Each structure stands twice: as structure tokens, then as C-alpha cells.
Amino acid sequence: MIVAERKPLEQIEGMIEGMQKILVAGCGTCVAVCMAGGEKEVEILAAQLRMRAKLKGIQRTVDEITVTRQCDREYLDQLAKYVGQYDAVVSTACGAGVQFLAERYDDKIVLPALNTLFIGVAEGPGQWSQRCMACEDCILDQTGGICPMTICAKNLLNGPCGGTNHGKCEVGDDRDCAWTLIYRKLEKLGRLDYMRKIQPPKDYSVMTKPGRYSHEAYEEAEKKEDKE
Amino acid sequence: MASNNGSAFRKAFETKDFVVTAEIGPPKGTDISRMVEHIEALKDVVDGLNVTDNQSSVMRISSLAVCRVILDHGGEPILQLTCRDRNRLALQSELLAAWILGVRNVLCLTGDYISVGDHPQAKPVFDLDSVQLLQTVGMLNQGKDLAGNDLEGGTDFFAGAVVTPEADPIEPQMIKFQKKIAAGARFFQTQAIYDVDNFKRFMERAEADGVKIMAGIVLLVSPGMAKYMNKNVPGIFVPDALIEEMAEAPKGKRLEAGIRIAGRMIRQLRDEKLCHGAHIMAIGKEECVPRILEAAE
Numbered sequence: 001m002i003v004a005e006r007k008p009l010e011q012i013e014g015m016i017e018g019m020q021k022i023l024v025a026g027c028g029t030c031v032a033v034c035m036a037g038g039e040k041e042v043e044i045l046a047a048q049l050r051m052r053a054k055l056k057g058i059q060r061t062v063d064e065i066t067v068t069r070q071c072d073r074e075y076l077d078q079l080a081k082y083v084g085q086y087d088a089v090v091s092t093a094c095g096a097g098v099q100f101l102a103e104r105y106d107d108k109i110v111l112p113a114l115n116t117l118f119i120g121v122a123e124g125p126g127q128w129s130q131r132c133m134a135c136e137d138c139i140l141d142q143t144g145g146i147c148p149m150t151i152c153a154k155n156l157l158n159g160p161c162g163g164t165n166h167g168k169c170e171v172g173d174d175r176d177c178a179w180t181l182i183y184r185k186l187e188k189l190g191r192l193d194y195m196r197k198i199q200p201p202k203d204y205s206v207m208t209k210p211g212r213y214s215h216e217a218y219e220e221a222e223k224k225e226d227k228e
Numbered sequence: 229m230a231s232n233n234g235s236a237f238r239k240a241f242e243t244k245d246f247v248v249t250a251e252i253g254p255p256k257g258t259d260i261s262r263m264v265e266h267i268e269a270l271k272d273v274v275d276g277l278n279v280t281d282n283q284s285s286v287m288r289i290s291s292l293a294v295c296r297v298i299l300d301h302g303g304e305p306i307l308q309l310t311c312r313d314r315n316r317l318a319l320q321s322e323l324l325a326a327w328i329l330g331v332r333n334v335l336c337l338t339g340d341y342i343s344v345g346d347h348p349q350a351k352p353v354f355d356l357d358s359v360q361l362l363q364t365v366g367m368l369n370q371g372k373d374l375a376g377n378d379l380e381g382g383t384d385f386f387a388g389a390v391v392t393p394e395a396d397p398i399e400p401q402m403i404k405f406q407k408k409i410a411a412g413a414r415f416f417q418t419q420a421i422y423d424v425d426n427f428k429r430f431m432e433r434a435e436a437d438g439v440k441i442m443a444g445i446v447l448l449v450s451p452g453m454a455k456y457m458n459k460n461v462p463g464i465f466v467p468d469a470l471i472e473e474m475a476e477a478p479k480g481k482r483l484e485a486g487i488r489i490a491g492r493m494i495r496q497l498r499d500e501k502l503c504h505g506a507h508i509m510a511i512g513k514e515e516c517v518p519r520i521l522e523a524a525e
Contacts, residue, residue, distance in 0.1 A: 153341050154338060159404030160400050160404060161358070165396075170462055171343055182400075198360075198410060199359075
């Protein structure tokens with residue numbers, strides 16, 4: 001899932017300076033799971049913004065709403081009857097959700113309340129870690145299910161660098177050396193031959209931004225419709 | 229010593245039993261007077277001078293420019309090229325530039341991560357890794373670029389790489405070492421070694437027929453430096469006996485002790501024919517290299 005964290009309150013305050021009517025719009029999917037932008041976090045942020053206004057002695061109305069997902073138009077449509085009443089919408093979605101919301105209501109100021117961190121997993125209560133770079137050419141079959149593009153700070157494809165130290169990374173002792181992990185896993189699986197193979201340079205052309213994808217089945221259906 | 233044709237460093241392996249290289253660290257800034265003094269002091273006592281590439285991710289004069297300064301002073305430069313700051317276009321154009329400027333040797337490295345240096349906010353590149361960079365040099369040597377396009381005039385670099393004999397665990401390091409050989413590395417300069425017995429074991433398992441191995445020698449200047457490296461520098465292990473030897477030397481004589489230790493190690497490596505040469509890294513004390521070599525006699 002997408003993992004994100006709330007921006008500091010001061011920064012959000014700065015974005016809405018001088019605005020009187022604010023809608024805080026939450027997203028009920030990834031950012032709700034990582035406790036950054038779901039219904040509960042929207043409630044907290046809205047309360048903080050109201051309190052700040054009170055302490056500063058300024059006029060401010062802050063309302064809340066959380067939709068299932070901000071990365072789908074059908075859910076964004078549910079906001080149509082509200083957004084017109086506000087000076088700005090503060091979105092607690094990931095960067096994708098904020099942009100989709102801003103596109104859907106393109107005459108409205110839409111502001112981000114989160115910093116989007118990575119595609120990751122829940123390591124334990126309140127802890128997440130990055131696991132995928134979305135590099136568009138998955139090689140996990142050859143690396144024992146451990147991604148060198150993500151786990152190795154230098155995204156090396158052919159083994160560890162000289163900075164590896166007792167299984168840790170030169171960037172910090174709190175980081176595992178991806179290639180020590182991969183070596184141990186492939187050894188355990190009896191698949192070390194994969195590590196002996198020279199991997200060619202990564203094809204970064206497939207990662208040219210912005211990425212687009214349409215499902216084959218839908219493309220075929222569209223073609224058929226065009227013909228008819 | 230410098231040649232406009234082939235690599236004098238490569239030839240040194242044919243004519244000598246033990247080849248010696250040293251390291252020149254480009255300065256941060258345009259005053260190269262001290263560096264030129266080091267080049268003058270070293271060029272005739274070693275077979276090649278490595279020029280580091282923004283070492284430790286600290287921004288300095290480029291390796292290529294300093295390689296050309298070495299040629300101008302009659303030395304034999306070894307261009308260190310890392311994957312940290314350049315993508316595959318920049319790496320290849322740097323290599324072609326090096327060739328037309330007379331550089332014949334290249335050491336291919338991954339490069340330290342950006343965050344350890346003095347511009348931690350910079351974008352790390354790592355488009356290629358060291359194995360792929362060696363393959364790229366091989367392509368240029370065959371008159372083609374990495375995309376397979378023909379070049380109007382190729383290169384004939386003597387390409388090398390690095391290996392860490394004290395890496396823990398050692399197995400992944402050895403796999404990468406073999407890949408570097410397969411990718412075209414013809415010489416290796418190792419991370420600093422201090423335990424010759426460990427190095428012997430590394431050489432026994434290296435299975436590196438046909439490639440030249442040069443043991444890395446980093447000059448110790450104090451017992452504190454040895455302890456610091458043991459704690460903080462990946463792949464370096466200084467045995468307690470050497471730390472004690474440094475500590476026993478009176479203050480003011482510790483550099484002498486470091487020179488004696490480095491010389492003694494080089495002598496043992498050479499006399500016992502443990503490897504093909506030594507690469508001396510006298511970080512900041514390059515003027516000591518001739519004395520290290522005297523101590524090795």
C-alpha cells in the first residue's frame with residue numbers, strides 16, 4: 001500500500017493562512033491503514049485547525065468528510081455538493097489522491113496535508129517499510145523475493161558494494177544490506193546461480209513519467225465499440 | 229614513463245614481479261600546488277597513480293582533469309570512475325574523453341553513497357553498477373557504445389576494479405568479484421588489508437587466474453585511526469597487535485611506526501609472492517610513500 005505521514009501542523013496552517021472556510025477531506029484506503037489520512041486523522045487535523053484558530057482569535061470554519069478513495073472519480077463525485085462552500089479543501093490523501101481531487105474540482109484550491117512516503121508494508125504496529133519502487137520490470141524471481149532496486153540504497157543489481165558491513169548498509173546501521181539478505185535467501189533456496197548471473201543495466205525507458213496503463217480487456221472492448 | 233600509446237601500468241605487470249601504485253586525492257578548490265608536489269614526489273617511485281573520483285562523496289576537482297595533470301608531469305594515471313554521479317551517457321563520454329587525453333587505465337567502482345559526503349541533498353545516480361561499468365569499458369574497447377552503436381575510434385583501456393578481502397560475509401563479495409572478472413576487470417586493488425594471513429586465505433579462494441591483484445595498504449598514523457577504522461570503515465580489520473605497535477611508539481614517532489608497518493607488509497607480500505603488487509593509500513600523507521617503499525626494501 002501507499003504509506004504517508006501527516007505534514008507538521010505549522011506547515012498546514014501556513015497553507016490556509018487568511019482562509020475562513022476549510023474542508024478537510026480524508027481518504028479511507030491506504031492512508032487510513034497507515035494512520036495518516038483516514039477518518040480518525042481527519043477528525044484530529046480538523047480539531048487542531050479549529051483550536052489554532054481559536055487561540056489566534058481568528059474566524060475559521062473547519063468541516064470534515066472522508067471518502068472511500070480519492071484516486072477514483074466516482075468517490076470524488078460525492079464531494080460535489082460540498083466543495084463549493086469552502087475557500088480550500090485540505091486533502092489527507094496521498095499525492096495521487098490530492099491531484100485527482102484538484103483535477104475534479106479545478107476551480108478550487110486543493111492543499112496537501114500529507115507527505116507521501118513509499119509503497120510499503122506494515123512491519124508491526126505503527127511501523128511500515130518501503131518494499132517496491134514501481135520500476136515496471138519486476139526481478140523478484142531472481143533475487144529470492146528481496147528487491148535490490150528498493151532495499152539497496154544504490155539499487156545495485158549485481159551484488160553488494162564495498163560499503164556492506166556485517167549485513168548492514170553504509171548508509172546506516174539501521175538498514176540491512178540488501179545483497180547480504182539476497183545472498184542468504186538464495187543460498188537457503190539453493191538458487192545461488194541467480195546471483196552469479198550478470199544482470200544487464202536496468203531499462204529506465206519503461207519508467208518514463210508519467211506512467212500510464214490500460215487493461216488489455218478494456219482496450220479490446222473499446223476497439224469493438226469503435227468498430228460498431 | 230607515461231605513454232601516449234598503450235598503458236605503462238599494464239606493461240609494468242609484464243616486466244616486474246611486484247607492481248606498486250599510490251593514490252592522489254584531488255583538492256577541493258583550484259589550488260593544486262600541494263597536489264603537484266605529491267605527483268612530482270611519487271611519479272617515478274610508483275607504476276601508477278590512482279586519482280580518486282569525488283572520494284567519500286565530497287566534491288572536488290574531477291578525476292579526469294587530475295589524470296591529465298599527472299600525464300603533464302610525466303606520471304601514469306589510473307582514472308577512478310564511480311557510478312554515483314553520472315548516468316551511462318556521462319560515464320561513456322567521460323571514458324572517451326579520458327582516452328583522447330591520454331589516460332589508459334580505469335578503475336571502475338560503485339562509489340560511496342551520497343549521504344556520507346558534503347552534498348547529502350544531491351540526487352544519487354547509480355544508473356549502472358560497477359560490473360555493468362566494467363562491461364561498458366569492454367564495449368568501448370571493442371569500438372562500440374553500450375547501446376551497440378559503432379564508435380569512430382574506440383578505446384583500449386586497461387580496466388580494473390576493487391574487492392574487499394575482509395568483507396563479512398565474504399561469500400557475496402566473492403560472487404561479485406568473479407562477476408567483475410567476467411565483466412572484464414584485469415587488475416584489482418583491494419580494500420586496505422592489515423592481516424596478511426587473512427589475505428593469504430582470500431588469495432587461496434580467489435580463483436583469479438589471469439588477473440592482477442594488488443593489496444591495498446592504508447598508512448596508519450595513530451592507534452586511534454586504527455580503532456576508528458575497525459569500528460567505522462566497512463571491510464577493514466586492523467589486528468590488535470598492530471594497534472599495540474602503534475600505541476607503543478612515542479607520540480611524534482607514530483607516523484614512523486605506520487611507515488614501518490606498511491613497509492613491512494609490502495615486503496612480506498612481495499617476498500612471499502602473495503600477490504602481484506600493492507596499492508598504497510597514504511591519505512593526506514602522500515609525501516610518505518617513498519619512505520614506505522624504502523622501508524619495504
